[in-house]
Amino acid sequence: MNKFAMGAIVIASTVTAVHAETAVTQWDQFSQSGISAAGPAMDELITTCAPALDGASVLRTIAPSIGIRDSYRLAVSAGKTPDLAYTWPAASVLAGYARVGALAPLDGYYEQYGWDHINDFYRGRNSYEGALYAVPMEQDLMGVYYNKALFAEHGIDLPTTYAEFQAAAETFKSAGIVPVSFGNRGRWPATNTFSLILGLTAGKAAEEAVLFGDTPWTNDSFKLAAESFQAWANDGYFPRGFNGVGYDEANALFLSGNAAMTITGTWVLQDMIRGATDIDLGVFMLPPMKDGIEAGTMWGEGSQWQLSATASGETQDAAAAYLNCLLGDEAKQVWVQKANTVVIGTTPEELAEWGADPVVQEFFTAGLATSENNFYDLHTTLPESVTQVLYPELQLLIGGEATADEFLNKMQTAWELAIANGERWIP
Amino acid sequence: MAGRKFLRPASSHSDFPMSSRISYFFLLPALLLYSVFVVLPILQVVGFSFFDWDNGIIGQFVGLNNYSRLGGDGVFWAALSHNAIWVVLTLAFPLMVGLLLSAILAERKSSTIRWMAAIYFIPRTVPLVVAGIIWGWIYNPLFGLLNFVLDGVGLGNLAGAWLAESNTALLSLNVVGAWTFFGFCVVIYLAAIQSIDPSLYEAAEIDGAKWWRKFRDITVPLLKNSTLFLGLYAAIEAMRFFDLIWVTTQGGPGYATEVLTTHVYKTFFLVGDFGYASVLSVVLLAIVLTLSSISFWVLRSK
Numbered sequence: 095m096n097k098f099a100m101g102a103i104v105i106a107s108t109v110t111a112v113h114a115e116t117a118v119t120q121w122d123q124f125s126q127s128g129i130s131a132a133g134p135a136m137d138e139l140i141t142t143c144a145p146a147l148d149g150a151s152v153l154r155t156i157a158p159s160i161g162i163r164d165s166y167r168l169a170v171s172a173g174k175t176p177d178l179a180y181t182w183p184a185a186s187v188l189a190g191y192a193r194v195g196a197l198a199p200l201d202g203y204y205e206q207y208g209w210d211h212i213n214d215f216y217r218g219r220n221s222y223e224g225a226l227y228a229v230p231m232e233q234d235l236m237g238v239y240y241n242k243a244l245f246a247e248h249g250i251d252l253p254t255t256y257a258e259f260q261a262a263a264e265t266f267k268s269a270g271i272v273p274v275s276f277g278n279r280g281r282w283p284a285t286n287t288f289s290l291i292l293g294l295t296a297g298k299a300a301e302e303a304v305l306f307g308d309t310p311w312t313n314d315s316f317k318l319a320a321e322s323f324q325a326w327a328n329d330g331y332f333p334r335g336f337n338g339v340g341y342d343e344a345n346a347l348f349l350s351g352n353a354a355m356t357i358t359g360t361w362v363l364q365d366m367i368r369g370a371t372d373i374d375l376g377v378f379m380l381p382p383m384k385d386g387i388e389a390g391t392m393w394g395e396g397s398q399w400q401l402s403a404t405a406s407g408e409t410q411d412a413a414a415a416y417l418n419c420l421l422g423d424e425a426k427q428v429w430v431q432k433a434n435t436v437v438i439g440t441t442p443e444e445l446a447e448w449g450a451d452p453v454v455q456e457f458f459t460a461g462l463a464t465s466e467n468n469f470y471d472l473h474t475t476l477p478e479s480v481t482q483v484l485y486p487e488l489q490l491l492i493g494g495e496a497t498a499d500e501f502l503n504k505m506q507t508a509w510e511l512a513i514a515n516g517e518r519w520i521p
Numbered sequence: 522m523a524g525r526k527f528l529r530p531a532s533s534h535s536d537f538p539m540s541s542r543i544s545y546f547f548l549l550p551a552l553l554l555y556s557v558f559v560v561l562p563i564l565q566v567v568g569f570s571f572f573d574w575d576n577g578i579i580g581q582f583v584g585l586n587n588y589s590r591l592g593g594d595g596v597f598w599a600a601l602s603h604n605a606i607w608v609v610l611t612l613a614f615p616l617m618v619g620l621l622l623s624a625i626l627a628e629r630k631s632s633t634i635r636w637m638a639a640i641y642f643i644p645r646t647v648p649l650v651v652a653g654i655i656w657g658w659i660y661n662p663l664f665g666l667l668n669f670v671l672d673g674v675g676l677g678n679l680a681g682a683w684l685a686e687s688n689t690a691l692l693s694l695n696v697v698g699a700w701t702f703f704g705f706c707v708v709i710y711l712a713a714i715q716s717i718d719p720s721l722y723e724a725a726e727i728d729g730a731k732w733w734r735k736f737r738d739i740t741v742p743l744l745k746n747s748t749l750f751l752g753l754y755a756a757i758e759a760m761r762f763f764d765l766i767w768v769t770t771q772g773g774p775g776y777a778t779e780v781l782t783t784h785v786y787k788t789f790f791l792v793g794d795f796g797y798a799s800v801l802s803v804v805l806l807a808i809v810l811t812l813s814s815i816s817f818w819v820l821r822s823k
Contacts, residue, residue: 164790171577171795190793194578279684281773335662335682337774338690347663479792490775495687 116150118405118413121157121166122180123397124433128342129159130232130397131364132433139428143419150412159361159397160280163187170196175402178413182397183474184219184228186519190477191400192222198401199225203414209421211439218521219475220398229417230395233436234471235461236290236359237391239366242374244271244354256294256383263331266354275353276332277344278492281485285473287357288323288488289392293469294383295319298390301469305476306520311506312499315384320491320498322383327492337493349373360457361396363434367451377457379464390467391460394474395438430454477517483508563806570799577793587796597801600772600779603691607698607780608759612752615699619706619751620744624736626707627714638711641704649701653768656697660684660769684770687777694778697765702758706751713747714740746820753816760809781805 123129124136133156140152155176157165162181169175170191191197204212204226212220212230220228245252245262248269253259263273278284293301296315303309304316326332333339333347341358348356349369357380366375379391399417401410419425421437429435430450442459461468473481487504490496496504512518570587573580591597622641626634644652659666660683668680683693717740725735741748763782766772772779772787781801789798 167577167790167793171793190576194576196576279770279773281771333663335685338660338662338682338685338770343661343663479794482787482792486773486775486779489773490687493685493687493774495775 116409116412117153118147118150118178118409118416119176120152120154120178120180121162121176122154123157123159123162124180125156125158127365127368129361129365130435131362132429132435135429135431135433135435138432139420139425142428143416143425146415146419147412148415150409152416160282170194173404175400175404177402177405177409178417179400179402180231180397181400184230184395184398185475185521186477186517188220188228188398188400189222189519190517192225192227195403197227198403198405198410199227200229200401200414201226203417204229207414207418209418211421213438215521216395216438219395221521228398228400229421230398231421231437232361232396233393233438233440233458233462234359234361234396235391235393235457235468236286236357236471237377237457237461238355238357238380239348240355240376240378241348241351241353242376244351244373245376252378254381256381259381262354263326263329267330272333272347272353273331273355274326275344275348275356276336277339277341277347278337278489279340279343281489282473283341283344283358284323284488284492285481285484286359286392286471288319289470289472290357290380291323291383292316292319292472293390293392294380294387295322296384297387298467298469305470311509312502316502317498318384320501323488324491324494324498328494332492337489345369359392360436360461363451363454363457367434367453370453375453377453377460379460388464388467390464390469392471393461393465393468394471396474475519477512477519479515479517480505480508480512566799566802566806569795570797570803572796574793574795577795579795583796587800590797591800591804596776596779596784597781597804599776600781600784603778603780604760606691607695607762608756610692610695611698611702611755611759614695615703615706616748616751616755618699619703620710620741620748622703623707623710623714624740627711634711638704638708641707643704644701645704647701649762649765650768652697652701653765656693656700657684657769660693684778685774687774690770690774690777694765694769698762702755709747709751710744713744717743749819750816753812753819757809757812757816760805760812781808 122136124132126133140154144152159182162179163183166175166179166181173196175196188197192199203209209229216230217226220226220230240252244266248265250262250265251258253262266273276283276287295318296313300309300313300315304311304313327336333344333353336344339347344353345356345358345362345365346369347353349366349372351373379389382389399420401413405413426437426440426444427448429437430440430445430448434451434454436445436450436454436458440458442455442462445455445458472484476484483504487496487501491498491501569579571582571584573583573586626637629637647655658664662668662680662682662685665683667683668677671677671680681689683689721739721743722735725739730738760781762780763786766778766780766783767786770778772783782805785798785801785805788794788801792798
């Protein structure tokens with residue numbers, strides 16, 4: 095064999111060896127329990143989608159859902175972001191990462207793989223200056239998990255109006271049952287609850303007028319929402335000392351049958367379904383809280399897949415192909431069946447066809463019916479500087495230590511500062 | 522006696538002098554490590570504080586702009602006041618309790634002293650993160666041991682949401698801090714008491730002094746140096762603790778348990794405002810260095 099042939103063989107072997115050694119570093123939140131407990135599905139899909147990586151391997155790190163936000167920010171500052179990350183939030187924070195060049199633009203991959211199931215709402219939240227920088231996956235909704243047996247025992251029908259919801263809460267309170275289990279020691283749960291109340295009191299248009307327009311936070315409909323949230327606390331809907339109760343503790347209180355309802359989202363569906371061994375679990379949508387407001391729920395993508403701008407072209411291509419597999423029709427079924435996680439674009443009919451848990455079907459059938467009117471999750475939409483004011487100020491509001499006016503004034507001040515600093519995201 | 526030699530003890534100054542060069546050679550490794558892992562990061566943070574930042578990416582030099590935000594930062598002043606309150610409470614309780622317990626213990630037989638001192642010191646060996654988790658459960662308003670015990674002894678009206686109320690949260694956490702610190706005070710005071718000349722107590726007894734008079738007029742004055750050391754140590758530690766707050770309240774409810782370290786953490790890791798977070802770190806460093814300098818100067822002059 096001549097020297098050139100030998101050289102070609104050596105080079106080909108080296109290239110193959112390098113390619114085979116390519117690892118796509120992946121950070122995700124899919125643990126086996128807690129928030130985003132889709133670990134079983136992710137484990138299976140890594141194996142299933144490995145061929146899409148064309149020889150590269152996945153080097154995976156699981157980070158807790160709440161902590162991955164902070165870890166990713168550190169990684170951006172160090173220029174050491176993982177090739178692929180499933181992190182949150184989108185909107186303002188994602189825009190910030192895109193602005194400093196930490197993320198790879200994905201428009202080409204959207205077109206190549208035809209990710210048309212991701213509608214304009216989600217595309218807007220995952221864009222910066224007209225370019226797409228992330229691929230959202232999970233469909234996040236908020237609703238009211240309820241204990242069917244407790245409702246039946248006390249002769250309460252599912253509330254279809256806010257007045258009926260209030261009456262139900264009062265009935266449970268009188269019976270010594272916690273009406274709504276709620277734990278806000280971690281500070282973030284209140285933002286979800288307030289986001290839902292805000293949408294059902296002020297409506298989507300009013301939210302957009304503030305978030306994307308010039309209407310101040312101190313408007314009347316926002317004040318009514320703040321007062322309503324405070325009233326829930328003052329009227330004893332929540333457990334004693336809720337600002338000192340953990341989110342998981344509150345869920346456990348509900349699952350143990352000691353609370354009639356808990357208002358949270360689909361991100362804990364897996365845990366709720368697995369933990370409902372002592373209760374008959376159901377879900378309903380909270381009715382509008384003000385006349386003239388249309389039914390809807392707080393919804394969002396929860397988290398999104400992002401590619402690092404520092405990843406090589408080859409790695410980005412491999413990761414995009416792998417993502418396409420994770421979002422494909424077969425994968426969607428695995429996400430539902432193994433993890434009760436519903437990918438954006440999944441229809442209620444598909445959920446029924448795949449034998450999804452009845453609670454999953456109930457949640458998404460109701461939640462997706464109002465998709466045109468669904469509203470914003472504040473702490474995945476606002477700039478971080480405003481979110482870090484929202485957390486403590488909400489604790490003060492529902493703890494009875496601040497009035498609605500004081501709360502909204504603080505929010506307006508933080509909002510104006512964020513806008514002046516160029517932090518506001520507009521889709 | 523002829524031929525007998527008397528060996529004189531070696532004197533390091535006259536028989537084995539070490540030149541300055543050799544001394545620095547032996548000090549160099551430690552100095553290098555200290556420079557790389559302490560001095561350099563401190564200088565970096567100070568430098569960072571003079572720049573604008575965007576999501577962890579350094580921007581323009583802005584001089585003292587970041588420092589000018591301190592005056593209007595209500596959270597900073599609240600946090601600073603909470604650190605100061607923590608110092609006062611720590612001086613008032615674990616120090617006093619430690620002093621009293623050690624004074625009582627010092628008069629017991631030696632086996633009792635050894636056992637009790639070890640038992641008192643156990644909380645000191647518990648990491649603050651673990652202590653925070655344990656006490657978080659004790660204080661839990663739904664299933665906490667504290668409320669359960671209060672209900673059980675007929676004091677259910679005193680049960681509360683200890684970490685959820687602004688007027689009890691900081692105090693409740695300080696109890697945890699005191700629980701981890703008082704054993705250290707006992708051990709330090711015990712060692713100091715045991716070095717006091719017993720004849721002073723004998724003389725006082727002869728004069729008819731009771732226990733309390735001996736404690737007040739002999740023990741306390743003679744433990745001044747130990748009290749000074751513990752007080753300054755507590756003050757320095759009170760400025761630096763973070764983990765206990767973070768695993769329990771994260772500075773809440775509202776800002777009721779916000780301290781400088783949690784404010785730094787949130788500004789840096791959650792908001793991503795590296796410039797202002799660096800300013801807060803510099804302020805914290807200045808306070809701790811000042812306290813350390815005072816401590817060093819006072820104790821050396823004693």
